[in-house]
Amino acid sequence: MDEEYLEAVLDVVAAIPAGRVMTYGTIAEDLRDALGRGGPRQVGTVLSRAGSGVPWWRVVNASGLPPAFKREEALAVLRTEGCPLSPDGARVRLGDALWWPGDD
DNA sequence: ACATTGACTAATT
DNA sequence: TAATTAGCCAATG
Numbered sequence: 001m002d003e004e005y006l007e008a009v010l011d012v013v014a015a016i017p018a019g020r021v022m023t024y025g026t027i028a029e030d031l032r033d034a035l036g037r038g039g040p041r042q043v044g045t046v047l048s049r050a051g052s053g054v055p056w057w058r059v060v061n062a063s064g065l066p067p068a069f070k071r072e073e074a075l076a077v078l079r080t081e082g083c084p085l086s087p088d089g090a091r092v093r094l095g096d097a098l099w100w101p102g103d104d
Numbered sequence: 105a106c107a108t109t110g111a112c113t114a115a116t117t
Numbered sequence: 118t119a120a121t122t123a124g125c126c127a128a129t130g
Contacts, residue, residue: 001127024112028126039126040112048111056111067111109129117121 001046005031005038009046012101016058018081020099021092023062030101058083064092 008031016022024040031038044067047056057074060066064086066074079085084096 028112037126041110041125042112042127044111045126045128046111059111061111062113069111071111107130110127112125114124115122117119 006046009043013054013059019083021058021060021097022099023060025062026100060092064094
């Protein structure tokens with residue numbers, strides 16, 4: 001994985017507004033469209049290595065569930081940011097929170 | 105070069 | 118609604 005891809009991922013993630021989220025799959029699609037390679041798992045790998053400075057909690061899987069390690073913490077932050085959560089507060093309401101570049 | 109693994113997804117049970 | 122299965126692309130050892 002070269003820097004170009006890494007940069008592209010971080011760029012997209014950084015562009016997600018507070019209170020909205022994107023799925024790994026959607027990001028992967030955009031990047032595949034732009035760079036011609038990559039998949040959902042690659043996005044996950046990049047974020048896992050990206051470390052601090054990246055709002056990784058605004059990226060969720062297709063079920064609206066944040067990464068397993070810190071899902072509780074992630075959900076807490078999302079709630080703070082006003083992100084629409086499902087009634088049980090355990091997952092993101094993708095129907096309302098899902099965002100992609102230009103959606104605003 | 106081969107096998108295993110992973111912050112995924114979609115279809116099936 | 119939740120668990121299982123098979124496909125996926127690249128990184129890692």
